[in-house]
Amino acid sequence: MAPHEIRRPFKRRPISDQQKRRELSLLRQSQHRSDAQQRARNLASSVISLQSSSSDVDPEILFEAVPELDEGTESESSSFDVRQASRLRGPEARKWFARQLMLPEWMIDVPDNLSRDWYVLARPAGKRCFVVSSDGTTVSRVRNGSILHHFPSALPGGARKKGASGPANSYSILDCIFHEFDQTYYVIDMVCWRGYSLYECTAEFRFFWLQSKLAETGACDPPSFYHKFRFSAVPFYNCDQTGLHSAYTGSLPYVKDGLLFYNKHAHYHTGNTPLVLIWKDESCSQYVIDTDNNGEVPNQQHIVLELQEEGKLVTSDDPPVPFSCLNADFVKQSGLLSGSLIRFAIGDGGLNCVDGRFEKADLQYIGVSNRARAFADSYSKIMFQYMARHSPLKVEDLASTISHENQQDKTPEVEMSD
Amino acid sequence: MSMEVTQLLINAQSIDGTVRKHAEESLKQFQEQNLAGFLLSLAGELANDEKPVDSRKLAGLVLKNALDAKEQHRKYELVQRWLALDMSTKSQIRAFLLKTLSSPVPDVRSTASQVIAKVAGIELPQKQWPELIVSLLSNIHQLPAHVKQATLETLGYLCEEVSPDVVEQEHVNKILTAVVQGMNAAEGNNDVRLAATRALYMALGFAQANFNNDMERDYIMRVVCEATLSPEVKIRQAAFECLVSIASTYYEKLAHYIQDIFNITAKAVREDDESVALQAIEFWSSICDEEIDILEEYGGEFAGDSDVPCFYFTKQALPGLVPLLLETLLKQEEDQDLDEGAWNIAMAGGTCLGLVAKAVGDDIVPHVMPFIEEKISKPDWREREAATYAFGSILEGPSADRLMAIVNAALTFMLNALTNDPSNHVKDTTAWTLGRIFEFLHGSTIETPIITQANCQQIITVLIQTMKDAPNVAEKACGALYFLAQGYEDIGPNSPLTPYFQEIIQSLLSVAHREDATESRLRTAAYEALNEVVRCSTDETSTMVLQLVPVIMLELHNTLEGEKLSMDEREKQNELQGLLCGCLQVIIQKLGSEPTKYMFMQSADQMMGLFLRVFGCRSATAHEEAMLAIGALAYAAGPDFAKYMPEFYKYLEMGLQNFEEYQVCAVTVGVVGDICRALEDKVLPYCDGIMTQLLKDLSSNQLHRSVKPPIFSCFGDIALAIGEDFEKYLRYSMPMLQSAAELSAHSSGADDEMTEYTNSLRNGILEAYSGIFQGFKNSPKTQLLIPFAPHILQFLDSIYMEKDMDEVVMKTAIGVLGDLADTLGSHVGGLIQQSVSSKEFLNECLSSDDHTIKEAAEWAKHAITRAISV
Numbered sequence A: 001m002a003p004h005e006i007r008r009p010f011k012r013r014p015i016s017d018q019q020k021r022r023e024l025s026l027l028r029q030s031q032h033r034s035d036a037q038q039r040a041r042n043l044a045s046s047v048i049s050l051q052s053s054s055s056d057v058d059p060e061i062l063f064e065a066v067p068e069l070d071e072g073t074e075s076e077s078s079s080f081d082v083r084q085a086s087r088l089r090g091p092e093a094r095k096w097f098a099r100q101l102m103l104p105e106w107m108i109d110v111p112d113n114l115s116r117d118w119y120v121l122a123r124p125a126g127k128r129c130f131v132v133s134s135d136g137t138t139v140s141r142v143r144n145g146s147i148l149h150h151f152p153s154a155l156p157g158g159a160r161k162k163g164a165s166g167p168a169n170s171y172s173i174l175d176c177i178f179h180e181f182d183q184t185y186y187v188i189d190m191v192c193w194r195g196y197s198l199y200e201c202t203a204e205f206r207f208f209w210l211q212s213k214l215a216e217t218g219a220c221d222p223p224s225f226y227h228k229f230r231f232s233a234v235p236f237y238n239c240d241q242t243g244l245h246s247a248y249t250g251s252l253p254y255v256k257d258g259l260l261f262y263n264k265h266a267h268y269h270t271g272n273t274p275l276v277l278i279w280k281d282e283s284c285s286q287y288v289i290d291t292d293n294n295g296e297v298p299n300q301q302h303i304v305l306e307l308q309e310e311g312k313l314v315t316s317d318d319p320p321v322p323f324s325c326l327n328a329d330f331v332k333q334s335g336l337l338s339g340s341l342i343r344f345a346i347g348d349g350g351l352n353c354v355d356g357r358f359e360k361a362d363l364q365y366i367g368v369s370n371r372a373r374a375f376a377d378s379y380s381k382i383m384f385q386y387m388a389r390h391s392p393l394k395v396e397d398l399a400s401t402i403s404h405e406n407q408q409d410k411t412p413e414v415e416m417s418d
Numbered sequence B: 001m002s003m004e005v006t007q008l009l010i011n012a013q014s015i016d017g018t019v020r021k022h023a024e025e026s027l028k029q030f031q032e033q034n035l036a037g038f039l040l041s042l043a044g045e046l047a048n049d050e051k052p053v054d055s056r057k058l059a060g061l062v063l064k065n066a067l068d069a070k071e072q073h074r075k076y077e078l079v080q081r082w083l084a085l086d087m088s089t090k091s092q093i094r095a096f097l098l099k100t101l102s103s104p105v106p107d108v109r110s111t112a113s114q115v116i117a118k119v120a121g122i123e124l125p126q127k128q129w130p131e132l133i134v135s136l137l138s139n140i141h142q143l144p145a146h147v148k149q150a151t152l153e154t155l156g157y158l159c160e161e162v163s164p165d166v167v168e169q170e171h172v173n174k175i176l177t178a179v180v181q182g183m184n185a186a187e188g189n190n191d192v193r194l195a196a197t198r199a200l201y202m203a204l205g206f207a208q209a210n211f212n213n214d215m216e217r218d219y220i221m222r223v224v225c226e227a228t229l230s231p232e233v234k235i236r237q238a239a240f241e242c243l244v245s246i247a248s249t250y251y252e253k254l255a256h257y258i259q260d261i262f263n264i265t266a267k268a269v270r271e272d273d274e275s276v277a278l279q280a281i282e283f284w285s286s287i288c289d290e291e292i293d294i295l296e297e298y299g300g301e302f303a304g305d306s307d308v309p310c311f312y313f314t315k316q317a318l319p320g321l322v323p324l325l326l327e328t329l330l331k332q333e334e335d336q337d338l339d340e341g342a343w344n345i346a347m348a349g350g351t352c353l354g355l356v357a358k359a360v361g362d363d364i365v366p367h368v369m370p371f372i373e374e375k376i377s378k379p380d381w382r383e384r385e386a387a388t389y390a391f392g393s394i395l396e397g398p399s400a401d402r403l404m405a406i407v408n409a410a411l412t413f414m415l416n417a418l419t420n421d422p423s424n425h426v427k428d429t430t431a432w433t434l435g436r437i438f439e440f441l442h443g444s445t446i447e448t449p450i451i452t453q454a455n456c457q458q459i460i461t462v463l464i465q466t467m468k469d470a471p472n473v474a475e476k477a478c479g480a481l482y483f484l485a486q487g488y489e490d491i492g493p494n495s496p497l498t499p500y501f502q503e504i505i506q507s508l509l510s511v512a513h514r515e516d517a518t519e520s521r522l523r524t525a526a527y528e529a530l531n532e533v534v535r536c537s538t539d540e541t542s543t544m545v546l547q548l549v550p551v552i553m554l555e556l557h558n559t560l561e562g563e564k565l566s567m568d569e570r571e572k573q574n575e576l577q578g579l580l581c582g583c584l585q586v587i588i589q590k591l592g593s594e595p596t597k598y599m600f601m602q603s604a605d606q607m608m609g610l611f612l613r614v615f616g617c618r619s620a621t622a623h624e625e626a627m628l629a630i631g632a633l634a635y636a637a638g639p640d641f642a643k644y645m646p647e648f649y650k651y652l653e654m655g656l657q658n659f660e661e662y663q664v665c666a667v668t669v670g671v672v673g674d675i676c677r678a679l680e681d682k683v684l685p686y687c688d689g690i691m692t693q694l695l696k697d698l699s700s701n702q703l704h705r706s707v708k709p710p711i712f713s714c715f716g717d718i719a720l721a722i723g724e725d726f727e728k729y730l731r732y733s734m735p736m737l738q739s740a741a742e743l744s745a746h747s748s749g750a751d752d753e754m755t756e757y758t759n760s761l762r763n764g765i766l767e768a769y770s771g772i773f774q775g776f777k778n779s780p781k782t783q784l785l786i787p788f789a790p791h792i793l794q795f796l797d798s799i800y801m802e803k804d805m806d807e808v809v810m811k812t813a814i815g816v817l818g819d820l821a822d823t824l825g826s827h828v829g830g831l832i833q834q835s836v837s838s839k840e841f842l843n844e845c846l847s848s849d850d851h852t853i854k855e856a857a858e859w860a861k862h863a864i865t866r867a868i869s870v
Helices: A017-054 A059-071 A082-087 A090-098 A203-213 A241-249 A328-334 A379-390 A395-409 B002-011 B017-033 B035-047 B053-065 B072-084 B087-100 B106-126 B132-140 B145-161 B169-183 B190-206 B208-212 B214-227 B233-249 B258-271 B274-298 B313-329 B345-375 B381-393 B400-420 B424-441 B453-466 B471-486 B498-512 B519-535 B539-560 B567-591 B597-601 B604-615 B620-656 B662-699 B705-746 B752-776 B780-802 B807-834 B837-846 B851-869
Strands: A102-106 A118-124 A127-134 A137-142 A147-151 A172-179 A184-193 A230-233 A256-263 A271-279 A302-307 A312-314 A322-325 A341-354 A357-368
Touching: A017 B519, A017 B567, A017 B620, A017 B662, A017 B705, A017 B752, A102 A379, A118 A172, A118 A184, A118 A203, A118 A241, A127 A184, A184 A203, A203 A256, A203 B662, A241 A256, A241 A395, A271 A379, A302 A322, A322 A357, A341 A379, B002 B017, B002 B035, B002 B053, B017 B035, B035 B053, B035 B087, B035 B106, B053 B106, B072 B106, B087 B106, B087 B132, B106 B132, B106 B145, B132 B145, B132 B169, B145 B169, B145 B190, B169 B190, B169 B208, B169 B214, B190 B214, B190 B233, B208 B214, B214 B233, B214 B258, B233 B258, B233 B274, B258 B274, B258 B313, B274 B313, B274 B345, B313 B345, B313 B381, B345 B381, B345 B400, B381 B400, B381 B424, B400 B424, B400 B453, B424 B453, B424 B471, B453 B471, B453 B498, B471 B498, B471 B519, B498 B519, B498 B539, B519 B567, B539 B567, B539 B597, B539 B604, B567 B597, B567 B604, B567 B620, B597 B620, B604 B620, B620 B662, B662 B705, B705 B752, B705 B780, B752 B780, B752 B807, B780 B807, B780 B837, B807 B837, B807 B851, B837 B851
Parallel strands: A102 A271, A184 A230
Antiparallel strands: A118 A256, A127 A137, A127 A172, A137 A147, A172 A184, A256 A271, A302 A312, A302 A341, A312 A322, A341 A357
């Protein structure tokens, strides 16, 4: 026990000028804050008095809106209450849920600022699904809207269990991939959490929220009576050299199926979006090139297009990309209806592109696509598959884009070591 | 395994870096792979008398570090890990530790004491290791003195580690009995007596009940006083440390002993070893601190019974105490003004004299004046310096009326000494004294000015001349100029400094450029004075301040031209960048409004470019200063600031992520507010990123807690700026506000610091609510806020009922009530009428003396009337 040093300031001001500057800044800021609030108060008072004199506000109308509040009075994407939707049954439910997932475009060229604006993650192999926990149960639905599992979970509102976290009416929606081998739901995105919508939030925020909130519920714990499947957040990285390398080669508890790229600033957008991209090659995916129903790679690339009025064949993009046209007689003969999904093979003539844009295709009719499908192929998928067969985008291309970006970022003063 | 651990611990202290590193890594691996085994073998090593002392000491140290850390979150982690260990491991470790207290090796015993205290700090609050105190106390009665010594030391550390409320009073009594007995003169062994005295120092916080009991208190005080007379200097020093601590902890219990303590301290100051004398002086400094606090709080008129009254010990001691302190002033060390780390009896005595003056006011003057008059012109520099120091010391405390005549008479003498005295010490203290004169006796509140038209020129000339003197003297001259300028802060349109403005600025810049400016903080003092001169300048001199802009910018630019610098040079460079950014910040605030704004803003692009480059330099101080400057610039630029956002944003984000240098984070949060007010809805594109960071900050346990209240205020700034677009953040911010509100409603009462923090937290939360309500006003989405109204009203009610809010919170709280009523109107009319806030609280605010509270209350009343009348 050493003696206790005492020393008092000697010939010094008790506070430094820096501390004084700090305090003056705080004072200035709080003064400005209260000025701003004062202005807001004055402004509001005058508006209110106008309103109350003209009394054009019908309080009844306002009150009616109230009960919907905690159910997210949101814009289009989430305006339909998911709990109402969970009461939907059969085809209706499938139709609704089929439209709720954000679908990545396939990467056919490398976006700008990959290292600055994008995250990369290794996509687990398995069924992409939408997991909704609400009213004491959890339901997972695959891409076409049909139910995969119906089970209790530790997600908010996910099991009928006393003392479960959150109020009874809280619900959550997760964007997951169900990985058969370890029977785990790998969460790739968070759409709603405890009744709060994350649709309008950036990926950066959603991922942060996902990483910090999921584990709190015990959803990542091993299965138990009230928690049938384990959930796990998929690790994500900034898409710089190290991040790309980790996602591409890093060892993970699941089998990989390609890499997903998320633009950090993008909101959760239902349907196809160019702000999430999927990319695959042989070393990070077993399914680079599409297989047929027997699991074999056909000699020719198969694509599925949607038939529209007047025989137009289009992709699932919004707006749809027209690919070809079917002869009206043929349509009539085969009894094809507008809206049908039709499978074609790409013939030897291939896809013709001019200036990187699709021009025309050599399509060979195969038949109506199988009924489990909800959508036609997207333009980017068709192009990616075509490139994969002819001149694939390689991981080296991604890496070199990133390193090129980095060099541009550096200031000229820095000496290159090599 | 145990041989291996021994070798590893010895290797970890090797001079050979590779060996050391390898050993450290192996230890770390061991710890990670098998914590229980690791801790157990460390404890075993520590306890084993056959092992080398060095490996045992390090084993104890590593063990201690596995139980405690400086950073809160790390500490928490370590505690959890210890608690999670299995019982048998823990009890084996405890047994090893207790056994070590009997080791013949003193260092090893001491290490074990500290480790035991750490374990106790974790376990006692959990009601674990209940037998610890009993088994320690049983050691006290054992024969070997070294065991007793180690046990007392352990009890001391234990009291330091553990909060008194987790130890039963019965045990507290036994601990104190053992400790005080160990201090007693009857204890023949000096090591035991020293350990006991030091243990009492740490155990004093436990002695609340015993100090309330006259007999027990008498006994403790007697033993402590006797220990100050021990033949062993270390025991005397430790005993005085106890007295110092008692002075602040049990001030109100001292009346009965103060005369005896005076005699003891006087003897020690005059005759004892300096280490003891310093503590004896510190006793009186602590008494002064207490009395200054009491008198400041109650204005001298004591009322109420639970609070501590002022006993005026200092005043009663004046006739003996002042001469005693004056004597110490003559014991200066030759170079004390040049040595940053110096602390000696003359410095302690002078400091205490200053505190005495603050505590007693006018009464000190007659006790000091004869000393000053006698010695101020003596040939020996020590006497002149002591006299000057005594004079400077009593300038704060006594009234201006009492001092004015003396100061006026002394001023010419001082100015003369500053020019002509041959002694560096005398000049240093004289310049400092002039600074004190300007600090306390010059300014708009003083009726008859010290500085007049007749002497102003002479004063400034002398100060400017003195700035060319040795660095330590020049630094004090800059300080004097600082207060000289400050005194003219609210002088009005015509400042007496205007004719000298150019010359002062020039001189300060030359001082800053002196080759020896880095000595004695001279450069810092020069820029600080420059800042104050600019801050307090009037419109008359604004063109000269404008001319300063390119000068300071050029200097900042020069620091950014990256030659290869040594570590030391870089540090100095960063410090300079900080000073220059600080200076620009002051200038921005001076010129950033009409009529100079237009001219000034011509430089804004360039200035912003410089600040962005400063961020590249990665120095926390410079970063913080540049950030503050940018906040000021944003306010001056208004919506035009938008053009800097694309480039600036990433530094803003970086600042918000800076958990370690939390000052940077705090300042950045403030700047977010500035930017919101400058850009208003144009800030929207950056809000996702900003909110993400702010929410991360709030949920981080690494970030210093003082940053959290401003983050809440910042929510309000953002909401006010972007209005109903804040909708998407409601779902994250509201739950956080709500849980913080619950926490802050009832967490008062612990201590002043906690109450202050609680109030700042409440203020932040309330500002957030105000901003949010105001932001949503008149928007169709107003109804989104209705569900939050009950909780907010409840929060207002509960902080009102706690009765411990300060004026700032009161004003903000009543404002929130108004905003809630205003924004939600008739939807919450019923709720509002049910709340206590809308009645008692509102009435209390309406009759407040503070006009800002009254104003906010009137607004709230207005809004409520409308809300319930519809």
